[in-house]
Amino acid sequence: MASASTVGAGTDEVAGERRQLINVAYRLLGSVTEAEDAVQGAYARWYGLTRSRQAEILSPGAWLTTVTGRICLDLLGSARARRERYVGAWLPEPLPDRTEWNRAGGADPTGTADPADQIVLDESVSMAFLVVLEAMTPAERVAFVLHDVFRYPFAEIADVLGRTSAACKQLAASARRRVSVAQGPAPATGQADVAKHVKEAWESKDVAALVGLLNPAAVMTADGGGLVGTVLRPVAGGARIAQYMVAIADKAPGLELLERSVNGVPGLVARRAGVVMTVASFDVSDGRVTRIWAVRNPEKLRPWGSEG
Template sequence: MGTRTDEIAGERRQLINVAYRLLGSVTEAEDAVQDAYARWYGLPPGQQEEIRSPGAWLMTVTSRICLDRLGSARARRERYVGAWLPEPLPDRAEWNHPGGADPTRPADPADQIVLDESVAMALLVVLESTTPAERVAFVLHEVFRYPFAEIADVLGRTPAACKQLAASARRRVSVARAPVPASGQADVVRHVRKAWEAKDIAALVGLLNPAAVMTADGGGMAGTALHPVEGGAHIARYMVAIADLAPGLELLERSVNGVPGLVARRAGAVVTVASFDVSEDGRVTRIWVVRNPEKLRPWAREG
């Protein structure tokens, strides 16, 4: 029995990874996984014993919970103040932990998420435009390689229908071209940081695509633009105006969802996390800025 209990507990990391990619929220992913485990432990012992693969059962239940939450998320986000963006993820390898990890601190679910191209902000934002069923089919098949027969059990549709859903999502995702290599993006982000710190509007305009768009998420809890700022020149002036209003802001080059980005700190606390999409010509086409403090909790231990 102990071996099976360990096996079940060992599924948590995979479940968190799937749920984050489905929901775009660390907090909601953890809640969905906790709910799935609660349902498992709520089964009578005899029923548990009949389940040949607890991991597959937990994955199916977690995915169904996420599907339900995706369906209700749109209504919640219509009431959200300003634009809604996925929660940004830090890279712990870049962080400084004086004295090592604190064994008394609860495990942070964000630490369990693998940072790869499937969590890039550009992809997560595109997935927000798909239907809940399309997103589930795409993530489970394209990212985690689950067969359509298993996805059919999650969605309550035929394998052929699930294949069509994944293909539909794939077409939307393919519109977002392949990202620029991290090294190239890091150079662009570094230039943006320097120009921003220097309040050099001309330099910023040169780094931004004329049709660039900046979307900010403050959630009504942090001051920011409620609507996307469009056009490189407008964005450059906005960035400099923000710098003027926030003296003492420290800009750091940090990985955001596995891609080079910028983190702003004031008095040692992370107040803003920015992600960038860079085109092949080395210009920024999209900026996603998260200022909602509830979405910056995984960054609270930045060092």
């Protein structure tokens, strides 16, 4: 975690931990908004300490990470109940490339940058990876993300989970097995080309071309959150997905497709009248799309805003 600091850490040093905390919290929660709330909660607890108590903490970064991890653990536990009431499938919030992040709202009240602008886009935030994390128990997810992604020692993870180091090792190992089972081949280097071809076939409403780009066993999952119309259950089969995509295009005249980075991986954004309606990310194997994750819930698309 953060290196040990001198007694009485300065405000700048403490504030400088925010980027790391946001990165940890987003991977734990799959939500920019919830990640920001968790980090703000950790800072609120830090600033709620007396000056003498703060001075006793040699590593504010480690302290903040522990508190953030515990907040995320609690949120993950309650999220399961909330998602049972969620309308349709729940998907993580998609992240735009930082150059495409909507800054219309400006900086947050603390004067810091937009939270998603601080998230490092790598394989640990790809939609495929985040979806696998969703299948883990809260404790598994915390142990795995903190150790395997951020390389925190199990002794410190034990403080977050309130378990022994040995128990945390077992949790991370169990999570690792879930990842190895769920993950297929490494991401295709030609994913940008595949996304481009899907865009062209979708725009031209070419069902045959779409079928050729989709694995016959492909699955599409859409998240509308009950706020917009979409399929409530995954659509299975390349032919069915192709027909569904063309039906969407028929029902939405003026829909514009844009090639965009989604969670650091080439994907597509559908907008209408300048407003982003859908963000789609893909999993590609052997030049064909095996999974499509389409986020349509407008509450999850706020970072994407509207593009000029």
